[in-house]
Amino acid sequence: MNDSNRSLASFASTWSTARSMLGKDLLIERRGRVLTNQVLPFALIVMVMFAFALDSDAVLERVAPGLVWLATLFSTLFIIARSFAVETADGALDQLRTTGAPPAGIFLGKALALMIQLLALVVVLIVAAVVLYRADLSWEGGVLLVTTALAATSGLAAVGTLYGGLSAGAKGRETLLPLLVLPVVAPVLIGATRATESAFGTNGIAVGEGWPWLGLLAVFAVMFSVTGAIAFGSLLDD
Amino acid sequence: MAHDLPVELNDAVAVLGSFPVLAGATLTVERGEIVLLRGPNGAGKTTLLRLCAGLLELQRGTGHVLGIDLARDRWAVRQRVGLLGHANGLYPDLTVTENVRFWGRTVGASPSEIAAALSRMGLDGRLADVPVARLSAGQRRRTALASLVARRAELWLLDEPHAGLDAVGRDELDDVLRSAARAGATIMVASHELERAGHLATRQVEVVAGQVRELGGGS
Numbered sequence: 001m002n003d004s005n006r007s008l009a010s011f012a013s014t015w016s017t018a019r020s021m022l023g024k025d026l027l028i029e030r031r032g033r034v035l036t037n038q039v040l041p042f043a044l045i046v047m048v049m050f051a052f053a054l055d056s057d058a059v060l061e062r063v064a065p066g067l068v069w070l071a072t073l074f075s076t077l078f079i080i081a082r083s084f085a086v087e088t089a090d091g092a093l094d095q096l097r098t099t100g101a102p103p104a105g106i107f108l109g110k111a112l113a114l115m116i117q118l119l120a121l122v123v124v125l126i127v128a129a130v131v132l133y134r135a136d137l138s139w140e141g142g143v144l145l146v147t148t149a150l151a152a153t154s155g156l157a158a159v160g161t162l163y164g165g166l167s168a169g170a171k172g173r174e175t176l177l178p179l180l181v182l183p184v185v186a187p188v189l190i191g192a193t194r195a196t197e198s199a200f201g202t203n204g205i206a207v208g209e210g211w212p213w214l215g216l217l218a219v220f221a222v223m224f225s226v227t228g229a230i231a232f233g234s235l236l237d238d
Numbered sequence: 239m240a241h242d243l244p245v246e247l248n249d250a251v252a253v254l255g256s257f258p259v260l261a262g263a264t265l266t267v268e269r270g271e272i273v274l275l276r277g278p279n280g281a282g283k284t285t286l287l288r289l290c291a292g293l294l295e296l297q298r299g300t301g302h303v304l305g306i307d308l309a310r311d312r313w314a315v316r317q318r319v320g321l322l323g324h325a326n327g328l329y330p331d332l333t334v335t336e337n338v339r340f341w342g343r344t345v346g347a348s349p350s351e352i353a354a355a356l357s358r359m360g361l362d363g364r365l366a367d368v369p370v371a372r373l374s375a376g377q378r379r380r381t382a383l384a385s386l387v388a389r390r391a392e393l394w395l396l397d398e399p400h401a402g403l404d405a406v407g408r409d410e411l412d413d414v415l416r417s418a419a420r421a422g423a424t425i426m427v428a429s430h431e432l433e434r435a436g437h438l439a440t441r442q443v444e445v446v447a448g449q450v451r452e453l454g455g456g457s
Contacts, residue, residue, distance in 0.1 A: 031331040091325025099344040100316030
């Protein structure tokens with residue numbers, strides 16, 4: 001087998017594993033309904049509590065984008081924990097190591113499943129922000145918002161899968177995970193908030209000012225996706 | 239020199255952290271054998287299984303599993319062995335078929351191979367669409383073994399496989415293992431249940447202080 005055939009076979013095997021992991025994780029979510037029955041209500045409660053605490057339409061309108069992404073970040077922690085709890089509950093993570101399946105495929109599959117769940121969550125939270133905080137959204141702003149949601153959730157999913165794998169076998173993983181993830185995803189919180197502010201036109205910010213922040217989110221997502229795909233094998237082995 | 243046997247370890251040393259758990263283990267296993275690993279807790283039985291599964295690094299000595307050099311390509315070893323520890327490695331929310339299908343697909347098994355694995359373990363009937371969370375301990379074990387079959391594992395490494403099973407579950411498991419060995423699988427079993435596992439085994443070895451001692455045929 002020559003080099004290009006070997007690379008093709010390796011890519012096909014990685015993609016096949018990723019698809020398998022993605023399908024399995026989404027099927028488990030469909031059966032367990034943790035996202036819809038627990039995480040989503042939690043995120044909505046966070047949004048409502050913020051509305052109670054701030055108790056001012058003007059302030060809420062101004063901070064709505066930040067609140068959407070804060071609620072997303074907190075909820076992300078639950079989704080990551082759940083994603084790896086199903087792997088460790090009956091030793092499936094150990095089995096995954098023994099299959100010799102490409103670690104990059106395992107990483108990508110889990111990250112994609114996480115991203116899809118996060119996207120669903122963000123859509124609901126944005127709708128909630130529009131309703132609760134009376135945020136405005138133009139057509140052009142909508143395009144920026146959709147791309148921001150895609151880039152931000154990819155970044156969060158990549159970091160979440162990387163650190164979820166790292167903490168999966170660790171003692172006190174419930175408390176370790178937020179400590180590891182939250183500082184790392186600070187750029188996502190900042191970038192997504194700024195881009196969403198532009199999309200909503202908060203404080204008169206133009207939609208055009210949001211695109212550079214989208215660039216930051218895209219670089220972040222690519223960086224952690226590549227790092228995760230490369231490093232996940234060592235993480236699983238350790 | 240050709241290394242055709244499923245397991246060939248020669249003076250193998252493996253460490254956990256800085257502690258040598260296998261201290262010069264030598265062992266060969268023939269195709270189709272069911273080898274019982276006996277020995278006290280902490281003697282190195284689990285470590286021996288994990289080394290053969292390609293999960294641990296060989297620090298010294300030589301080791302070949304299914305003809306693959308452990309020092310060179312542990313990843314290739316993993317693709318051809320199945321390790322079943324105390325846990326079953328199953329997803330409780332998924333059905334029996336979905337679990338076996340998932341594990342089969344990780345090595346590219348075809349739908350017919352997956353169906354054959356379910357059928358071979360007697361899981362293609364009313365149990366096929368039952369979520370694993372609702373199965374008995376014995377049925378879960380059978381599902382885990384069906385996953386090994388679907389993964390085309392040629393060497394089965396089982397750590398205390400009878401633990402947590404009732405008498406019926408244990409009998410079922412023994413039948414499954416004997417039939418797998420007849421079908422060409424090689425099986426290594428670490429167990430404290432010497433009477434039961436001894437009847438099952440075609441050969442017994444004792445692991446003491448990280449070394450392997452030959453004990454002869456099964457009881």
